[in-house]
Amino acid sequence: MRYGLLDLAACQQCHAPLTPLAAAEVPSEMPQGLQPAATRVAPGIGIGPVAPGARDTPLNAILRRHARPPAADVAGNFAVEIAEGRLVCGDCGRWYPIAGQLPEILPDHLRDAARDNAILRSLAAAMPDEVRGALAPLSPRADAADGGAHYKAAEMAIASKVNDPEFFGPGYSVPFNPWNPEFSLFMVAVFGGVISVMKPRKTDTVLDSGCGYAWTTEWLHRSGLRAIGIDITRVYLEIAVARMGPSRPHLIVADAESLPVQAETPTRCWPTKAFTTFPIAGARWPATIARSVRAGASCSPSPTRSTRPAPRRSTR
Helix, strand or coil, X not given: CCHHHHHCECCCCCCCCCEEEEEEEEECCCCCCCCXXXXXXXXXXXXXXXXXXXXXXXXXXXXXXXXXXXXXXXXXXXXXXXXXXXXXXXXXXXEEEEECCEEEECCHHHCCHHHHHHHHHHCHHHCCHHHHHHCCXXXXXXXXXXXXXHHHHHHHCHHHCCCCCCCCHHHHXXXXXXXXXXXXXXXXXXXXXXXXXXXXXXXXXXXXXXXXXXXXXXXXXXXXXXXXXXXXXXXXXXXXXXXXXXXXXXXXXXXXXXXXXXXXXXXXXXXXXXXXXXXXXXXXXXXXXXXXXXXXXXXXXXXXHHHCCCCCXXXX
16 A cells, blocks of 8 residues: 555545554555655654544544654655555544555445454554554444445455366456457457546546456556555455556555545546446445545446456366
8 A cells, every 4th residue: 555545545434534554564666657646655664644634533632642744755655555554543433454555444344353353453562552542443243224235245255265266367467368359358448438438637536446356447547547446355456466566556445335535536436346246226335426526526337247248268
């Protein structure tokens, strides 16, 4: 996770900006100019910087006491990434893990409390006592209003249910499948068609909701747009990180119905899978999009799965 994401990401529950607690950084050189300059680059591991507009809450006061000011040289955003740590919401007290360079900003009912609390304990030694005491462990809970929770849980757990070693192979070359050129060219054509409708501009921030292996997010990023890819399935984004390397867009493990972006941040929305993954009747996705995107933003869905040619995998 690059520090530049702090200018865009928010708590999925209360939508307040997040403060990083970076426990480990990794070198990650990326050409400057592919993403806008960041305003909250830290001078190294530790707490902060806190968002300038953060509310006056007891937790934000604690974070401010221990936080470092932003680094004088913001070029660090293009030199390192946070590999391990937490993102803390000083407004509502929630915290979210950063693991393997990927932030996970999921609703409470979709989180693995035992796993996330283990991450919190493993990083406790790097936190001041006052900060450690202010972060409550995550308690398991349900959300009766989320009618698609069981679908989401199944999607999130897909890596534990797949026995075929080639199942995730397409993610390393997507959208290209040399054993099925028709499918490859269809996907390229779909991308071009959506772009012709969306008409993005250089100054746009594009939210790719349900991005899967994030190839659409990658192409938006390489086209010069600031892109944010979110998907509820961590393994897809892990493969995307491995495929793209350091020069990649922002990626977040998140729920499309609880978007973790600051209000009015995206100016374009590309809901790759949101229309085909969740039950649409009564879904919260349209409301969360309306809250998140800037007034006048466009939303351009890809075709549903039923219109796509069936992909074929290698027979090797």
